[in-house]
Structure formats: C-alpha cells, structure tokens
Amino acid sequence: MSATDWAWLVLAFPLAGSLVIALGFRVLSPKAAGWIGTGAIALAFVSSIGALLMLLDEPTDARQLTDSLYQYASAAGLEIDLGILVDPLSVFMCLVVTGVSTLIHLYSVAYMDSDAGYRRFFSYLNFFVFSMLLLVLAGNFVILIVGWAFVGFASYALISYWYRRHTATTAGMKAFVINVVGDIGLVFAAFFVFRELGTFDFLDSFDAARETFTTNEGVVVAICCLMLVGAFAKSAQVPLHTWLPDAMEGPTPVSALIHAATMVTAGVYLIARMFPFFELAPTAADIAAFIGLATLLIASTIALAVTDLKRIIAYSTMSQIGYMVVGVSIGAYVGGLFHLMTHAFFKALLFMAAGSVIAAMANVQNIDRMSGFRRAMPLTSGLLVIGCLALAAFPGTSGFFSKDEILAFASDRGGMYLIFTIGGYIGAFMTAIYAFRIGFRVTTGEPCEEARELERGHLHHAEPRNPATGEGEDTDVGFPGPEHQIAERRRPMAIAMSVLAAGALFGGLIQIPGVDAVLEHFLEGTFESSPLFHIVPSTAASWFGLLIGGVISIAGIGVAYYCYVANPGVTARLIARVPRVHRFLLNKWYFDELQDALVYRPAIAIGRFANSVFERVVVDGIVNAATGVVRGAGSVVRGAQSGFVRAYALLLIGGFAALGVYFLVVSS
Amino acid sequence: MDIAWYLVLSALLFAVGAGGVLIRRSPLVILLCLELMLNAGNLALVAFARSAGNEEGQVFALVVMVVAACEVVIGLGLIVAMFRRRLALDVDAMRELKG
Numbered sequence: 001m002s003a004t005d006w007a008w009l010v011l012a013f014p015l016a017g018s019l020v021i022a023l024g025f026r027v028l029s030p031k032a033a034g035w036i037g038t039g040a041i042a043l044a045f046v047s048s049i050g051a052l053l054m055l056l057d058e059p060t061d062a063r064q065l066t067d068s069l070y071q072y073a074s075a076a077g078l079e080i081d082l083g084i085l086v087d088p089l090s091v092f093m094c095l096v097v098t099g100v101s102t103l104i105h106l107y108s109v110a111y112m113d114s115d116a117g118y119r120r121f122f123s124y125l126n127f128f129v130f131s132m133l134l135l136v137l138a139g140n141f142v143i144l145i146v147g148w149a150f151v152g153f154a155s156y157a158l159i160s161y162w163y164r165r166h167t168a169t170t171a172g173m174k175a176f177v178i179n180v181v182g183d184i185g186l187v188f189a190a191f192f193v194f195r196e197l198g199t200f201d202f203l204d205s206f207d208a209a210r211e212t213f214t215t216n217e218g219v220v221v222a223i224c225c226l227m228l229v230g231a232f233a234k235s236a237q238v239p240l241h242t243w244l245p246d247a248m249e250g251p252t253p254v255s256a257l258i259h260a261a262t263m264v265t266a267g268v269y270l271i272a273r274m275f276p277f278f279e280l281a282p283t284a285a286d287i288a289a290f291i292g293l294a295t296l297l298i299a300s301t302i303a304l305a306v307t308d309l310k311r312i313i314a315y316s317t318m319s320q321i322g323y324m325v326v327g328v329s330i331g332a333y334v335g336g337l338f339h340l341m342t343h344a345f346f347k348a349l350l351f352m353a354a355g356s357v358i359a360a361m362a363n364v365q366n367i368d369r370m371s372g373f374r375r376a377m378p379l380t381s382g383l384l385v386i387g388c389l390a391l392a393a394f395p396g397t398s399g400f401f402s403k404d405e406i407l408a409f410a411s412d413r414g415g416m417y418l419i420f421t422i423g424g425y426i427g428a429f430m431t432a433i434y435a436f437r438i439g440f441r442v443t444t445g446e447p448c449e450e451a452r453e454l455e456r457g458h459l460h461h462a463e464p465r466n467p468a469t470g471e472g473e474d475t476d477v478g479f480p481g482p483e484h485q486i487a488e489r490r491r492p493m494a495i496a497m498s499v500l501a502a503g504a505l506f507g508g509l510i511q512i513p514g515v516d517a518v519l520e521h522f523l524e525g526t527f528e529s530s531p532l533f534h535i536v537p538s539t540a541a542s543w544f545g546l547l548i549g550g551v552i553s554i555a556g557i558g559v560a561y562y563c564y565v566a567n568p569g570v571t572a573r574l575i576a577r578v579p580r581v582h583r584f585l586l587n588k589w590y591f592d593e594l595q596d597a598l599v600y601r602p603a604i605a606i607g608r609f610a611n612s613v614f615e616r617v618v619v620d621g622i623v624n625a626a627t628g629v630v631r632g633a634g635s636v637v638r639g640a641q642s643g644f645v646r647a648y649a650l651l652l653i654g655g656f657a658a659l660g661v662y663f664l665v666v667s668s
Numbered sequence: 669m670d671i672a673w674y675l676v677l678s679a680l681l682f683a684v685g686a687g688g689v690l691i692r693r694s695p696l697v698i699l700l701c702l703e704l705m706l707n708a709g710n711l712a713l714v715a716f717a718r719s720a721g722n723e724e725g726q727v728f729a730l731v732v733m734v735v736a737a738c739e740v741v742i743g744l745g746l747i748v749a750m751f752r753r754r755l756a757l758d759v760d761a762m763r764e765l766k767g
Contacts, residue, residue, distance in 0.1 A: 641766060
C-alpha cells in the first residue's frame with residue numbers, strides 16, 4: 001500500500017466511526033459506542049504510522065504525493081478534485097491529531113461515564129477528528145475550506161454539547177460566528193488565488209505563485225492577509241480570540257481536544273502550508289508575527305489574573321499558539337511545528353488533569369477554592385505538575401526545547417526579529433508564573449474541604465451548578481454528574497494522562513540543537529524549496545538561548561513559589577495596590593466590550609434602522625404599490641366577468657368572427 | 669361535385685349551431701348546438717380531405733368525434749348534477765362566476 005492509500009484510511013476510520021455511532025445509537029450500548037469511537041481513532045493513528053513509513057521509503061525530494069478519489073467539478077478550465085496531498089507536513093499533523101485524539105477518546109470513555117449524551121458525544125468527537133484530518137490532508141483550497149468549515153461546525157456542536165445550559169449555547173454560537181468570519185477570509189483568499197493563478201491545487205498554485213508574483217506585490221499580500229483572517233479566527237489570535245475562553249463551556253475532554261491540542265493549531269498549519277505565499281509577501285508574514293507576539297503577551301497577562309481553572313489554561317493556549325504563529329511567520333517552520341506537537345502533549349495533559357481536579361471539586365472551577373490536593377490525588381497532582389513544568393519550559397521538558405527553537409531562530413535572523421526574541425522571553429517569564437500559579441494553588445497548601453473529604457476516601461458530591469452563573473443544571477440531557485470521575489479511580493483516564501505526560505517530558509528529545517534534528521530532516525520534504533527553512537542557528541547560539549530560557553523559566557517558577565507558597569498574602573496586597581490593573585486584566589483587556597461596541601452595537605443599530613425605516617417605508621412601499629396596481633387593474637377588467645355563460649360564448653364567437661374578417665381583409 | 673357546396677352546408681350548420689348556443693337557455697339544447705358546430709367543422713375537414721385526395725383530414729374528423737364524445741359526457745354529467753340539486757335548467761340562472 002502506498003502512502004496515499006494509508007492516508008485515505010486515516011480519513012475513513014473516523015468518518016466510519018462517527019456514522020456508525022450516530023446511526024446506531026439506539027442499538028449500541030454507551031460502552032460500545034465509546035470503544036468504537038476510541039478504536040476508530042486508534043486505527044486512524046495506526047494508518048498515519050503506515051503513511052509515515054511509506055513516506056520514509058521515498059527519497060526526500062519525492063515526498064509530496066497527491067491522490068484523487070474523484071473529480072468533484074469540472075467546468076470552464078476549473079477542475080476540482082476530491083484530492084489529498086500527502087507530504088511530511090500533512091503526515092506530521094495526522095500523527096499529532098490522531099495520536100492525541102486517541103488518548104483523549106480513551107480519557108473520555110471514563111470521564112463522560114455518567115453523561116446521558118454519551119453516544120452523541122463520541123459521534124461528535126469522531127466527526128471532529130475526521131474534519132480535522134480532512135483539513136490537514138486537503139490537496140486543494142476547496143477541500144481545505146470544506147475541512148475548515150466542518151471543524152468549525154464540530155467545535156460549535158461540542159461547545160454547545162450541554163445544550164440546556166444557556167451559557168454553553170451562547171458560547172457555541174459565538175465560536176461559530178467568529179469562525180465563519182475566518183471562513184470568509186479563507187474563501188476570499190481562495191478566490192484571489194484562482195483569479196490570479198487559475199488553479200485551486202496547492203502544489204500547482206505554489207509553483208505558479210513563484211513565477212507570477214514579485215515579492216510584496218499587492219495581490220499576494222492581500223491573499224496572505226485574507227488567509228491570516230482565517231488563521232487567526234481558528235487559532236484564537238487577537239482580535240478574533242474572544243470565543244476561545246468562552247469555549248471552555250464544553251466538556252473538559254473537548255477543551256483538551258479541540259481548544260488546546262488540535263483545532264486551534266489549524267491556523268498555524270495554514271500559515272506553514274502556505275509558506276510559498278508568505279515568503280512572497282514578507283509584509284503579511286511580519287504582520288502575522290507581530291499579531292502572534294501581541295497575542296502571546298496579552299493572553300499571558302490575562303492568564304495571571306483570571307481565577308477559572310479552565311480559562312487560565314485557555315488563555316495559556318492562546319499565548320502558546322502566539323509562539324507558534326510567530327514561529328511559522330518568521331520562517332521557523334520546524335520550531336513552530338515542533339512547538340505545536342509538544343504543546344499538544346502538555347496542554348492536553350493539563351486539561352485532563354484539570355478535568356480530574358474539577359471532578360474532585362464537584363464542578364467548582366475557581367482556583368481560589370482549590371488547595372492541597374497533593375495527598376488526596378497524588379497521580380493527578382503529579383501529572384498536573386509535569387504539565388505545568390512543560391508549559392513553563394522547565395529545562396529538559398519538551399516545551400523547553402520547542403519554545404527556544406523559535407526564539408533562537410528569531411535572534412538568528414536578527415534586526416527587527418530580535419523583538420520577537422525579547423517579547424518571547426518576557427512571555428516565557430509570565431508563562432512560568434501562571435503555570436505554577438495553577439500548579440502550586442492546586443497541589444500545595446492546606447487541603448481544602450473537598451480534598452480532605454477525598455483523603456477520607458469519599459468523593460465530594462454537590463448539586464451540579466453552572467460554574468459561570470451558579471444556576472442549577474438540567475442533568476437530564478447529560479452532565480458530568482452526579483457521578484464524578486477522577487484519574488485515581490479510573491484506569492483509562494490514568495493511562496491517557498500518563499502517556500501524554502511521557503510525551504510532555506520526553507517529546508522534546510527528537511530535536512535537540514547539536515544532538516539530533518529528526519523533525520527538521522523529516523519536514524525537509526515539504527519545505528526544501530524555502531530559503532528560510534535552511535537558516536539554522538548555530539549550535540552555540542541555540543544553547544545560549546536555551547540557557548537564557550532555562551534561567552527565565554526557573555526564575556518564573558521561583559516568583560510563583562514566592563507568591564503562592566512562601567507568602568500567600570502577597571498577591572492580595574499587590575491587587576489592593578493596583579486595583580485598576582487587576583480589573584483591566586480580569587476583564588480580559590475589555591476585548592469583549594470592544595467587540596461589543598465596534599461590531600455588535602452598530603450591527604444592532606443598523607438592524608433597528610433597517611427594520612423601522614427601510615423595511616417599513618421602502619420594502620413595504622414597493623410591495624404595497626405592486627398589490628395596488630394589481631388590484632386596480634383587476635377592478636377594471638372585473639366588469640367583463642358577468643357570469644352569463646352565453647355572454648362568454650358571444651364574446652368568443654364574436655372574437656373569432658372579427659379575426660376572420662380581419663384576415664379576409666388583409667389577404668384580399 | 670364542387671367543394672363549395674360542402675363548405676356552404678358546413679357554414680350553414682355552423683351558423684345554426686352558434687346561433688343556438690347564443691340564443692337558447694337550456695343547457696341540453698346548448699350541448700346539442702355545440703355538437704352541431706363540431707360536426708360542421710367535421711364536414712369541412714372531410715370535404716377538404718376529399719378534394720386534396722388524402723386521408724389526413726378524415727383522421728382529424730375522427731379525433732374531433734372522440735373529443736366531442738368526451739365533451740358530451742361531461743356536459744351531460746353537469747346537467748344530471750344540476751337536475752339532482754333541483755336547479756333550474758337555465759344557464760342564465762348559473763351566475764356564480766360573476767366577478
């Protein structure tokens with residue numbers, strides 16, 4: 001079997017899993033549905049490995065394989081295939097997506113155990129994985145857009161999964177609307193590509209772009225900026241990020257899968273995939289890099305202030321994706337994608353550990369209420385700390401190597417790009433602080449009431465309440481209660497988290513400066529035509545960067561220790577001293593309010609105007625005038641309808657006679 | 669015989685029929701007059717066919733007869749329905765279609 005055959009299998013298994021569970025939900029027991037879902041994704045992972053092995057058999061310059069299932073449309077020079085592109089980049093993404101998804105499915109099998117919508121959940125989850133794989137395997141813009149939109153829908157369905165919860169449905173709609181804004185950007189970008197280059201195919205358009213466009217030509221900058229709209233909406237970059245924190249309304253495994261490990265990295269993938277365009281439009285690439293930097297700094301400051309456990313991790317996701325966007329935009333493709341992979345490991349792990357803690361707290365998500373879980377939940381606490389270490393880029397963990405790969409590349413390019421190095425280190429410092437704000441708050445200190453109860457062997461129970469509003473929950477349609485699942489008691493959760501912890505600890509070892517460069521050699525098949533790809537910082541410079549990164553990480557953890565363990569009152573005093581700054585951060589830099597004022601309110605005002613003036617006067621006026629004309633004409637001709645049958649017959653015969661006379665006169 | 673004679677007879681029959689339709693008020697008679705008009709047309713068709721020396725006109729005459737039979741069925745059905753509802757057999761009394 002060739003690599004493309006394996007790639008079709010990668011797509012087929014999740015789709016089949018989703019359909020089987022969705023159509024057979026009456027027949028299947030919940031347990032069977034869960035295991036079918038997990039098995040389908042595991043098979044997709046195995047197929048991804050198959051594709052990887054077949055691809056490695058090929059020589060480096062022949063590792064871009066395309067295949068088409070059938071021709072989707074063919075008209076007037078436009079040919080769209082249902083085609084896939086199998087190259088090192090797409091196979092790398094498949095491996096990350098299916099690998100992490102398999103573990104998250106495994107976790108969900110136990111975590112969602114008491115949920116009434118268990119089968120629906122797994123059907124959605126499989127559909128999401130299928131969409132994401134379609135997105136990364138797409139061989140042309142049309143399939144890419146299809147996958148892109150499917151992913152947006154799957155995200156909407158899973159955020160609104162507890163559909164009786166008002167805040168969840170609102171958050172789902174918000175995510176969907178912002179995602180559609182991104183879709184529009186991507187669609188327009190595809191139109192421009194077709195107009196300028198006459199093809200939708202990736203590889204053809206890359207070749208044509210290099211021949212057609214000159215560097216920084218207006219059109220190619222416009223194409224890249226439109227792509228960036230799509231990328232930023234999916235990857236939650238400023239200012240299109242506000243949906244991501246709200247998306248935490250979904251179940252915790254969903255947060256781990258979609259809003260940390262896979263979907264939000266689609267934008268990073270898009271920028272990396274479109275590298276020939278971005279290298280022709282350095283202006284657009286720089287814009288992307290600066291927005292990435294802004295996002296990483298803004299998000300990490302917010303993460304220092306908010307108190308909702310899942311939202312802290314969500315802002316941390318935004319911030320880490322900021323690093324990736326900076327990486328792939330400045331040309332550090334290996335660094336950006338490497339960070340994508342390690343981030344998928346440690347962020348999924350953090351969410352899973354958070355899910356376990358939240359379950360032990362009976363759905364309380366406020367970290368101010370949590371403390372001292374280290375004895376009650378040793379496994380969860382240990383794995384949570386491993387996740388925090390990797391997030392804080394502690395020396396030796398995966399995040400340590402991947403983050404510094406990006407920053408070392410930026411400093412190697414020098415000049416303006418040093419801003420990204422410095423900004424990245426400032427972000428890394430804050431990252432270490434907020435990572436251990438979570439780590440220390442949850443594990444150390446005096447055990448809270450729920451932790452003490454768990455130490456005595458009883459899991460805390462409470463009436464399910466919405467953590468955002470405090471309303472009671474409708475548990476008929478599914479809620480992770482009244483039975484809460486924690487990793488200590490459920491083996492699938494413990495296994496999934498342990499495997500991810502191994503990835504978070506040791507995943508960085510595939511790419512150590514001066515030692516090995518597995519990922520770089522593998523990705524060469526995709527990026528070999530890029531001049532930026534071949535810029536490799538010297539080993540000494542990389543290790544110098546790693547040294548600085550390590551010092552900053554340890555310093556940040558030290559600050560967190562000082563604030564949250566050694567002197568627990570210090571943060572409260574700090575807040576009291578600068579209440580305005582704290583309120584500013586707690587309100588997330590007022591981005592929601594900004595969007596409200598700039599988009600929502602004007603749109604509502606325009607709508608009101610259209611309703612009260614435009615519709616009443618113009619639209620109704622046109623309609624009323626049309627009916628008036630018809631009515632008037634009707635009253636004129638109504639007189640002819642006498643109801644006398646014989647009068648009609650007379651008219652008919654008279655008419656024919658008149659016609660006959662006319663023809664006689666004309667012909668003679 | 670000259671075709672003109674046939675056509676004159678056909679025109680006469682047609683005029684009689686049309687006059688009957690316009691003048692009489694009984695639906696039964698109107699129906700009869702309609703048949704008369706149709707058969708006037710038939711006569712002209714057959715006459716033309718004869719003078720042209722082919723059969724197409726005769727085939728048309730047969731088709732017209734079939735159509736006439738159908739029409740009679742419907743017309744008589746209507747009349748029976750009117751009779752059953754004890755309505756006057758007078759087309760001028762049926763004026764519900766007045767606009």
